[in-house]
Amino acid sequence: MTPKRLEAFSDGVIAIIITIMVLELRPPDGSSFHDLQPMIPKLLAYLLSFILVAIYWNNHHHLFQLVDRIDGAVMWGNLSLLFSLSLVPFATAWFGENTGELAPVILYVGVQLSCAVTYTLMTMALLRIHPADSPLAIALGHDRKGKLSTVLYLAALPLSIISPWIGIALIIIVAIMWLVPDNRIVRALDAGDDGQSPD
Amino acid sequence: MTPKRLEAFSDGVIAIIITIMVLELRPPDGSSFHDLQPMIPKLLAYLLSFILVAIYWNNHHHLFQLVDRIDGAVMWGNLSLLFSLSLVPFATAWFGENTGELAPVILYVGVQLSCAVTYTLMTMALLRIHPADSPLAIALGHDRKGKLSTVLYLAALPLSIISPWIGIALIIIVAIMWLVPDNRIVRALDAGDDGQSPD
């Protein structure tokens, strides 16, 4: 089984997820700048979710450049990730409408946690069918960033009870952490020349 | 005629179908955990439909790796399948809002039956243009799982009258039956080495 069609399907689903979130941004009833003001928290929630989903696409993109083969477990691991990601628009809509409230933040963190866990499960399924000295296994290494994200999301759940803003802050910290490109994989790609770079 | 663009188009449509179902999950009016409770049956209905549509994508993916050629009949068989699948979001929305009611379960089973029948029609159109000793014909074999699914869906229609929950149970049984990857095709792919596996 080759990963090409799985990549294409995942790209399609992620492209739809990232775009339908914008359907939540309904034009306000009035036509003045003042009417636009209540949109700002929704817009910021959308921006945050856009970045988080884009990070998954980005990492998925890098990861699958090193994938030689997939099996049923990888396919269902990937589908679990896509299911988790597909809940992001719903969680974002509730979160954007009720900024600073506890339950929407917990749901939002929970959905992000589910994305992080299913992504990890997918990488574990990939590692099972790639040798320990494969570029993929070497690139993934100890996956410190992945583990740290999961820990931060887990910590965000009880800490949000003290203040939902702590939960929001932790999600933003995870996003910033990942905005730095995943150098382990970039390095592995550079080492194993993909025959495309001009120099 | 080569199947590449048909595959790409089908992937696109299935990716959209699987994702727009999430648009049914509207954020609740309130902002407490309590307000989230009525969402649970809708979320479970979405999960079930996500898995069922994902199974079709998965099987479609495996099937077309063995397809050498397509014709007009295959193309329209495939479009009938896509049409049936496109009714899943509508059936899921009605089913998720009225759990345990007869008519929504019958509609849901009916749409699944339509997907199963059109998928079978498409495989029959494929078998007509592939020789009996082609990897595709051998892999499809007697298609016991496909026939059993159709029988179970057909049985679910009258049995739902006794209790809609029997219908729901039968759909879940079909889903579980398919979650096990389709070994016939996997075996055929392994036999006919696709030149990608590293070992």
Place this chain on the structure above:
Amino acid sequence: MTPKRLEAFSDGVIAIIITIMVLELRPPDGSSFHDLQPMIPKLLAYLLSFILVAIYWNNHHHLFQLVDRIDGAVMWGNLSLLFSLSLVPFATAWFGENTGELAPVILYVGVQLSCAVTYTLMTMALLRIHPADSPLAIALGHDRKGKLSTVLYLAALPLSIISPWIGIALIIIVAIMWLVPDNRIVRALDAGDDGQSPD
């Protein structure tokens, strides 16, 4: 300029158009079979539009297998077609809610006419940059079916004033006419062996 990415983009847009129409099928308020009845005209309108859009995809698919090159005129011809097709969901929604009323039928026919005209404009732009003895030019030939469709749509406009059902009947006739695969192009593809057919 090669047509690969134009094909992929068109497939994406057509896949979305064909699928978002289903969003018009809102689950009824009640949960009995009786509540489903008012959905039937909407479902039939959706089926008709699904078939008409699928025919465009099908023809587009066949056409571009013979296309060697594209230019800016083809690209904008194609985008005009996509714009016309993107109005189908809107026209279908109005038509499905007001079956047999004049204005929705005229709008529906008008949108179909716009699709037919822009498709023809795109093929003309293609013929301008392909030699007269190219497989594409030979396959398109006199394009009798395309011209007949345009004539039937044009006739449907005044005839709908007598009865909107005549307009609907003419659209269905065009659909049936195209459901028969476009043999001119199929024949050209068979003549110019694409190196994929096993026999």
Place this chain on the structure above:
Amino acid sequence: MTPKRLEAFSDGVIAIIITIMVLELRPPDGSSFHDLQPMIPKLLAYLLSFILVAIYWNNHHHLFQLVDRIDGAVMWGNLSLLFSLSLVPFATAWFGENTGELAPVILYVGVQLSCAVTYTLMTMALLRIHPADSPLAIALGHDRKGKLSTVLYLAALPLSIISPWIGIALIIIVAIMWLVPDNRIVRALDAGDDGQSPD
């Protein structure tokens, strides 16, 4: 890193953006031609946005035919462009419902300005990793059209205060300016023969 999957993902997102705008065109309540009249400004706003988004897809398409490699900066530049483009449906909806009002025009111009700026940022990130004598660098040249668009959008912001219609006129001027295909890149593609043209 190769640009293939970035192109595919961008195509997917742009295809969705260009298509979901049509969801704003809700069928009117009545069923007469008169009921269709208030749709006309919305339809024109949709047409304008369709053309503007299509221009971005068109330019993106041309640009990436000359791209040899991408890096993290290009990827995030591209994602910023996609985020800006994803706000077009929202801005279009508000603009189409309130034609000639100041705030919706300013928002619409602002979103277009954001698209122009992020596109420029992406090309700058591409130029950083392509040599000065690469076809890409030569084709982009001084990017007079890009700079002029940004200047016109910037001018549209204060001039809209005099009359929102000046802002609308300037956006239409930018659209017409780009509808002429980007000859610099077309010329570069013709010079560096892509081995596909039949003559």
